[in-house]
Amino acid sequence: MKLILRDFEHKKGVHSDTTALRDVFAFAGHRFPEELFFGLGEGLGFYYWNGRNLARPMIGGRCGNLELDRRVCDKLGARLVIRESTSPRRARGTMLSLLEAGRPVMLHTDAYYLKFLRCDAHFGAHCLVVAGVDEDTAYVADRSRDGLIEMSLDELSEARSSRHRPFPPQNRWFEIDVPEQIDVDPKALMGAIGMNATEMLNSPIRNVGIGGIYYFANCVRTWDTAYGKKDLPRVCREAHDAIEGDGIGGGCFRYLYADFLQYAGRICDSRPLAEVADGYRQVGNMWTQMASMFAEVDCGCASLTEIATLANAIAAKEHELQVSLMTAANLCCRRH
Template sequence: MSNNIEGFVPFQGEHCETTTIGNLLQFAGVRLSEPMLFGLGQGLGFIYWDSKQMDFPFIGGRVKPDELTACLVSRLNLTIRMQESSSVEKAWQNVRSYIELGVPVGLKLDSYYLDYFTNKVHFAAHYAVIYGADAEYAYMADTRQQGGLVKTSLTHLAMARNAKGPMSSRNRSFTIEPVGTLPPLIPAIRSSIAENARNYLNPPIRNIGNKGIIKMSHEVLKWPSRSKDLEKDLCLTALLMERAGTGGALFRNLYRDFLKECVDLFGDSKVEQAYWLFTEIAPMWVSVSSLIDHTGRTGNHQELNLVSELLLEIADKERVAMELLLTV
């Protein structure tokens, strides 16, 4: 099968899940910006995730993988077809049949195995789109940072799809049906904003949402005793927070841009106030990651006190912003 989908134009994005959905939606006839997809998907969140099995805590700035897509699909009344299989052969048939029909397919993968990833870290919740294949290679559309249109060997693709471990799915693939008419956008946006704020402010456990940021502010002070290789752990944490497909500032840039688009679309004083708060919050997250990186490089643990204080300030500002958005 050496057929690539004709006229496939990649969606340019920063974050893997929204880029993948952007690609599928664009093909189905819907054009929305990446910040809009992130906002409609109720993407903004926070998690401080630590367990005995982990070398070092994981810090995330968004809702759980797959949730963003599920929210977006339900808000826009889209039909998504999801397939999973424990058989590598069956999983490939699932994808191949769609490509032969000229339909691009979203995949969930462990990015560690993909040929075009230079940073080899196991992460089983990476998303990309396949739009063609030949006897040897799969032709993929990924984020701007990963090179946009890229290719990987079919062998490695099969390994990436079949990977086990945290956040993995069994060879998951998905397509979006061509769209007739979308529901009115502004009511959908308002519901998404309020629901995202509600979830962020009332997390089910203490290490998520606004409470999670407060928890992190206490936990960073224990990091030197928690780590076996502090320089490596801190520098990697900072890199993941700022660069790992987050669109920068731990997804706060994307959310800020989403709120700006909302202000332009339907002007609302509360949304506007929240937008201005996020223009202050985003660079504060950049400061947090650069201070963490700097601590790793210099070994000056005192800087973690600054990180801790900054996080409390951020938590406070984000709480105010999200309380404004609760009633939009």
């Protein structure tokens, strides 16, 4: 029997996690722009992992897996329960029960197994929202396109139960109870901005936050000796994709955060926020330039030294902008 949730609407988004949250809250009657979820979740970040157990380094431009979802729901007064299962059958049964109860199901998948994405690498924290089923078919909402996508339930189960790193999905799903009334006030926005700035400026871990960008710059200089001629092209290609690939919105998530700051500036009537938003668009351009340079290392059109120099410039600029955000957040909170 075909079941598709009535009134569930979906349009393309930027990032899988924030698009899924946007859709779930919209279904409950709260239509907020995607960038609000990224900002309220204190989503801006940076990490560079190059441990001994990694064949190649990992770069990321947002906060850790699951942190964004927890923060968003906490700030918007929604009850969030994150569940996992070792049984694909149980995970599918629970999904069907939630749909029958009239609830869209937000869940994690390994993008590699989603045929419509044509992804050639494993990534197990790709978010989908399941909005319907029919016999052997699931109807899912994905940030990559408008409307619902049809896929087999078996394909969905395979994507949900993948054990591949990074972030194996472990048949994870999110149960979100959205309140009837939600007020996004200036204090909530500025509180999120202030907390995010604190994390970026004062991370105790050397490869995270602004300090992590400086650390990354130092490490990039040594990639040719660390990975050699054989692996360096792939390392650079993966660095490019981490900064400018699908589901990021370009600029290592900086454009998405700039959109949030612009939105918050209007709500809070804050010109300083609008100015920092412009600054983060410029920083996004710098990250995009870096991604292009990574794509040109193999042909000799760009060097790792040039990339490291640009990374240092980005770190300095982001430090300046985050200090400005801390000041703006304090002023706005006093005013409101």
